[in-house]
Amino acid sequence: MPRPALARPLAASGAALAALALTACVPNATADDSAIAVDSSNDACDVAATEVPSGTVVFDVTNSGDDVTEFYLLASDGLRIISEVENVGPGITRQLVVQVAPGDYLTQCKPGMTGDGIQAAFTVTQGEDVATGDRAEELAAAGEQYLLYVRDQIETLEDKTDAFLAAYTAGDDDEARALYADARVHWERIEPVAESFGDLDPMMDAREADLAEGESWTGWHRIEKNLWPPAEGYDLTDAERQELADKLAADTAELASRVEAEDFAIDAFQVGNGAKELLDEVAAGKITGEEEIWSHTDLWDFQANVDGAEVAYGVLHDVVAETDPDLVEELDSRFAELDDLLAQYGTIEDGFVLYTDLTEDQIVELARAVDALGEPLSRLTAAAVL
Amino acid sequence: MDDAAGRSGPSRRLVLGTAGAVAGGLALAGGGFAAGRATASSASTDAYDFFGDHQSGIVTPQQDRLHFAAFDITTDSKARVVSLLRRWSEAAARLMAGSELGSGAAGGAYAAPPDDTGEALGLPASGLTITFGFGPGLFDDRFGLASRRPDQLIDLPHFSGDTLDAQFTGGDLCIQACANDPQVAVHAIRNLSRLAFGDAAIRWAQLGFGRTSSTTRAQDTPRNFMGFKDGTANLRAEDTDLVDRWVWAERGDGQEWMAGGSYLVARRIRILAEIWDRTSLQEQEATVGRTKGSGAPLSGGSEFTEPDFSVKGRDGEALIRPDSHVALAHPSAHGGSMMLRRGYNFTDGADSLGRLDAGLFFLAYVRDPREQFVPVQNALSSSDVMTVEYLRTTGSALFAVPRGLAPGSVLGTEGAYVGQELFG
Numbered sequence: 032m033p034r035p036a037l038a039r040p041l042a043a044s045g046a047a048l049a050a051l052a053l054t055a056c057v058p059n060a061t062a063d064d065s066a067i068a069v070d071s072s073n074d075a076c077d078v079a080a081t082e083v084p085s086g087t088v089v090f091d092v093t094n095s096g097d098d099v100t101e102f103y104l105l106a107s108d109g110l111r112i113i114s115e116v117e118n119v120g121p122g123i124t125r126q127l128v129v130q131v132a133p134g135d136y137l138t139q140c141k142p143g144m145t146g147d148g149i150q151a152a153f154t155v156t157q158g159e160d161v162a163t164g165d166r167a168e169e170l171a172a173a174g175e176q177y178l179l180y181v182r183d184q185i186e187t188l189e190d191k192t193d194a195f196l197a198a199y200t201a202g203d204d205d206e207a208r209a210l211y212a213d214a215r216v217h218w219e220r221i222e223p224v225a226e227s228f229g230d231l232d233p234m235m236d237a238r239e240a241d242l243a244e245g246e247s248w249t250g251w252h253r254i255e256k257n258l259w260p261p262a263e264g265y266d267l268t269d270a271e272r273q274e275l276a277d278k279l280a281a282d283t284a285e286l287a288s289r290v291e292a293e294d295f296a297i298d299a300f301q302v303g304n305g306a307k308e309l310l311d312e313v314a315a316g317k318i319t320g321e322e323e324i325w326s327h328t329d330l331w332d333f334q335a336n337v338d339g340a341e342v343a344y345g346v347l348h349d350v351v352a353e354t355d356p357d358l359v360e361e362l363d364s365r366f367a368e369l370d371d372l373l374a375q376y377g378t379i380e381d382g383f384v385l386y387t388d389l390t391e392d393q394i395v396e397l398a399r400a401v402d403a404l405g406e407p408l409s410r411l412t413a414a415a416v417l
Numbered sequence: 418m419d420d421a422a423g424r425s426g427p428s429r430r431l432v433l434g435t436a437g438a439v440a441g442g443l444a445l446a447g448g449g450f451a452a453g454r455a456t457a458s459s460a461s462t463d464a465y466d467f468f469g470d471h472q473s474g475i476v477t478p479q480q481d482r483l484h485f486a487a488f489d490i491t492t493d494s495k496a497r498v499v500s501l502l503r504r505w506s507e508a509a510a511r512l513m514a515g516s517e518l519g520s521g522a523a524g525g526a527y528a529a530p531p532d533d534t535g536e537a538l539g540l541p542a543s544g545l546t547i548t549f550g551f552g553p554g555l556f557d558d559r560f561g562l563a564s565r566r567p568d569q570l571i572d573l574p575h576f577s578g579d580t581l582d583a584q585f586t587g588g589d590l591c592i593q594a595c596a597n598d599p600q601v602a603v604h605a606i607r608n609l610s611r612l613a614f615g616d617a618a619i620r621w622a623q624l625g626f627g628r629t630s631s632t633t634r635a636q637d638t639p640r641n642f643m644g645f646k647d648g649t650a651n652l653r654a655e656d657t658d659l660v661d662r663w664v665w666a667e668r669g670d671g672q673e674w675m676a677g678g679s680y681l682v683a684r685r686i687r688i689l690a691e692i693w694d695r696t697s698l699q700e701q702e703a704t705v706g707r708t709k710g711s712g713a714p715l716s717g718g719s720e721f722t723e724p725d726f727s728v729k730g731r732d733g734e735a736l737i738r739p740d741s742h743v744a745l746a747h748p749s750a751h752g753g754s755m756m757l758r759r760g761y762n763f764t765d766g767a768d769s770l771g772r773l774d775a776g777l778f779f780l781a782y783v784r785d786p787r788e789q790f791v792p793v794q795n796a797l798s799s800s801d802v803m804t805v806e807y808l809r810t811t812g813s814a815l816f817a818v819p820r821g822l823a824p825g826s827v828l829g830t831e832g833a834y835v836g837q838e839l840f841g
Binding site for chain 1: 574692697708716717730769770795798
């Protein structure tokens with residue numbers, strides 16, 4: 032299903048990106064009484080405090096002007112951006128959380144997003160110790176590391192898809208059925224990235240119910256229904272099979288070329304969100320048996336989604352271990368619990384039991400383990416890149 | 418109405434010794450929307466008039482509770498259907514007045530079951546409205562009405578992502594019972610379905626525990642199960658020109674018997690609450706296109722500021738994302754077309770995996786579903802991140818809701834009934 036979240040540049044995420052690129056980040060900051068109110072009007076930038084102790088600083092930026100505004104915390108040279116919050120519409124309040132070391136800074140509102148803005152001095156005195164480190168670099172490295180994983184998975188996906196389609200078009204249905212779930216594993220491991228291409232995803236992975244009336248159906252699940260027909264009368268001609276196979280092969284190649292493109296990058300916040308989205312996929316489609324409604328190979332997808340989430344978590348692990356060790360402890364144990372549970376039903380190498388062979392109690396147990404992991408995993412992004 | 422109410426048995430209030438309240442309650446006229454907000458405590462202001470140009474329960478200030486029921490007609494006799502509609506119309510008038518049915522809950526023959534089931538005894542009318550609708554099945558070959566089926570009463574198409582459960586889909590007839598007391602709404606459906614046995618049986622039903630729309634300016638905007646204000650841009654009763662334009666069918670629309678009526682779209686939309694709840698506030702607001710706190714559009718302002726889809730941020734992207742719910746559902750994206758939404762939050766407990774079976778029971782009144790609902794739903798089903806990622810539509814139905822009964826109409830076994838123009 033189309034899931035544009037990863038691909039689209041999140042308008043409001045500029046702050047998070049700038050923060051991760053330029054300054055140390057702060058875990059689990061929450062609005063509290065100590066938040067500094069900033070009133071950005073058409074011609075003034077009223078900051079409720081001009082001096083704070085070092086550590087976590089929270090600005091609540093309210094736009095009381097008529098135009099879109101921005102708020103910056105700048106180094107004393109007035110050039111280097113420590114952190115920022117962009118795209119604050121008139122009447123809207125947005126939060127900026129930043130970790131600052133002692134020193135002299137400038138605050139700046141920029142109503143209308145152009146010009147020099149309105150600056151004022153801002154002093155940070157010695158307060159709690161601020162952990163320093165090269166978190167920005169760590170996060171950038173995490174994004175790159177994850178991208179390598181994505182490219183590797185899609186390369187394997189291409190190979191295994193080719194083998195699967197060769198068996199399918201040759202009419203070797205037993206072989207095709209044997210290869211189907213194992214090939215899809217590599218799609219499911221990086222599903223949020225694949226889904227971020229809103230044009231390819233529906234052509235490659237749409238389920239029958241996802242289609243509107245009159246839409247044509249192609250991709251994995253179309254072939255799935257042909258290989259595991261629910262009743263008589265779902266046969267396709269050789270030509271029809273060839274057409275479906277060519278289409279899926281071409282779309283897979285297109286997907287590969289897009290992630291191989293030089294300008295394709297994955298930011299750390301997308302890695303964190305991707306981990307969470309993979310668990311969402313399990314909770315929404317796999318745990319209910321809806322994803323593979325004809326082949327019932329949902330547990331392969333399930334394991335692959337968890338694998339992908341675990342890799343995404345893995346590349347952020349060291350950063351989050353610094354910012355939120357409790358979260359790391361919880362995620363480590365929840366991943367282990369879910370992996371152990373899944374291992375009772377098979378492995379990707381040796382195959383899993385079919386979804387239809389699971390008892391109601393077993394499905395409930397799996398669903399609970401997914402929720403137990405999904406809830407803390409949803410805090411990963413904020414802990415890593417806030 | 419006084420005639421009808423006075424003909425049979427003691428009223429709920431007569432039993433309670435508050436004679437006269439019925440007449441007082443019935444003083445509210447004009448389909449009810451001039452009456453202001455009903456209050457549960459005052460018997461003299463919490464009853465709406467069953468009679469009017471339009472059926473009640475459409476532009477009536479939206480009540481807090483719902484019991485909705487869709488019925489299959491189980492008889493092949495047109496005369497029995499007419500008889501059912503007469504019984505229902507008469508009973509609805511009494512229920513809305515806060516009166517007991519027949520000989521009451523405790524006043525009938527000792528050896529017979531009471532005419533009224535009794536759970537509303539002692540309760541005021543509670544702003545109850547009862548609204549009847551006709552589904553496509555009424556126009557099949559059983560009753561000779563096929564030629565009178567309005568073109569607007571389409572078989573709704575399959576929308577992308579629909580995962581409809583037959584248990585919540587379709588129906589030959591429907592009753593929407595809204596009230597400010599859930600017991601009063603349930604009492605109405607229970608007693609009306611009892612009157613139908615042999616002629617019609619409940620196919621599916623839905624309880625709604627909290628309104629998700631406002632139908633008048635005096636009402637606050639409520640929140641849906643996603644935690645956001647819902648229906649900020651809804652049509653309101655006060656917008657009479659817009660209501661005339663977008664809600665009420667007219668003679669020239671096709672089937673004359675539908676003039677003064679409307680079409681009711683009912684969709685049971687499950688919210689994947691557990692997944693939504695794990696979504697960051699930033700992503701939630703971007704998905705909706707409004708702030709969670711005040712409901713202001715992300716282009717700025719406060720709740721009732723019109724969204725400005727042209728306002729761009731630093732990156733050149735619109736502050737309200739084009740794939741946000743507000744951008745895709747806004748009238749400006751659909752030629753100005755509007756709906757009168759009248760939805761409810763529901764929860765039916767939990768599913769077999771322990772997840773909340775909860776969401777929005779979407780109800781909307783439109784003059785032509787082909788123009789006002791289908792294009793909007795197609796846009797949402799294909800592009801709306803909210804719909805695609807966090808919602809599953811599990812039930813769907815469309816009903817033609819005929820006009821109201823003229824004030825002074827005489828009810829009863831040979832009397833007037835809702836929908837009589839169709840059968841007459």
